[in-house]
Ligand code: 5AD
């Protein structure tokens with residue numbers, strides 16, 4: 252009865268609604284999108300993967316590489332048609348742009364794209380219900396790209412129940428490193444670390460809901476320096492040690508790290524913390540000291556190689572991953588050869604490689620000697636050929652070995668399940684769906700470039716128990 256008396260618009264707000272969230276970019280955006288969905292749940296939103304079925308569409312955008320903003324504008328062009336098609340059916344569609352493009356472009360988005368109702372930056376999305384209400388109730392278009400004083404995490408609802416046995420937790424945001432090619436310090440702001448207690452509470456909740464593996468996220472996660480329960484500043488290594496105490500949590504990972512912040516206690520943790528997986532994403536960006544200096548990386552190629560040696564001394568089987576840029580302004584053939592030489596020396600298990608793209612507002616974008624596209628493409632192809640070779644070699648090395656695999660989901664083929672090795676390789680095996688969410692020893696029988704396949708070993712104890720019918 253009471254709902255009948257509610258003003259029409261308010262009733263529209265609280266009725267069951269659907270939200271479609273499209274995520275671009277990094278794992279931190281994947282995490283933010285989950286939290287956005289959780290922030291909208293209490294006001295009646297459930298998720299849909301069909302944009303044409305959604306009352307609210309959120310584009311969670313990324314600004315890191317080329318044409319990011321242009322991609323968002325063309326996506327908005329498509330949504331314009333969708334919005335008017337739905338309008339013709341008497342349905343209202345609210346469109347929100349979130350994430351780093353929202354932060355970088357701000358009100359410009361509303362000006363250029365009349366289809367947008369809400370622009371919300373990565374630090375303000377906990378206010379989405381409120382912004383939505385304003386957009387809806389007052390019929391206004393709203394922009395919120397402040398870096399608010401309040402901690403958004405403290406204002407978000409607790410983590411909901413998850414489908415998956417793996418989860419991300421953002422523990423640190425922003426970056427003070429100011430690499431000259433990178434927009435992150437401008438879109439995500441300075442480094443801020445969440446307090447230990449909040450992270451532990453979030454992790455415990457996730458584990459109670461069935462999560463077995465947690466990846467700690469941060470733009471520069473190994474610079475983590477959060478407030479500990481003892482009032483002191485805790486390092487990432489200390490946080491990882493505390494999280495490892497959570498019963499039921501089997502695996503920990505973290506990404507992404509700066510070589511300069513690979514502290515001695517964190518290196519030691521790779522040898523000491525049994526739950527910390529032997530995989531490390533450690534961007535090097537280039538192998539020429541001249542280019543590294545121009546990038547303001549504050550390390551040399553030798554520093555990086557020596558660091559890798561120290562990490563490998565702590566954990567000999569660690570799989571190393573990296574980010575590498577080719578064609579930074581002024582990069583000569585010789586500089587590029589130095590990058591190839593570094594890659595040959597380190598031997599990566601896998602790596603991401605990119606053509607340099609000038610990002611508006613960054614110092615490198617203003618440098619003369621921008622490199623020709625064709626040269627960048629040729630260098631990228633050569634680098635990727637080398638990285639592919641190394642990845643294949645790393646994967647082939649797994650064949651014949653037995654390793655624990657955490658099964659995450661059904662595979663593409665019937666009767667197949669897929670999980671991850673400790674080294675983050677995808678592993679396919681024949682197995683029952685009930686094994687999803689569990690760790691099993693798998694003997695690896697074959698390696699592709701991007702994945703492994705193997706046979707699940709029956710543990711002798713369990714095999715016996717089943718055979719004896721106990
Ligand atoms: N051009 C090319 N690659 C870039 N990255 C960041 N900024 C740029 C840019 N302007 C890459 C870096 C970083 C990864 C996330 O994206 O390698 O580590």
Ligand code: SF4
Nearest residue numbers: 426428429430433435
């Ligand atoms: Fe960007 Fe990473 Fe450099 Fe920070 S450390 S400025 S996030 S590339």
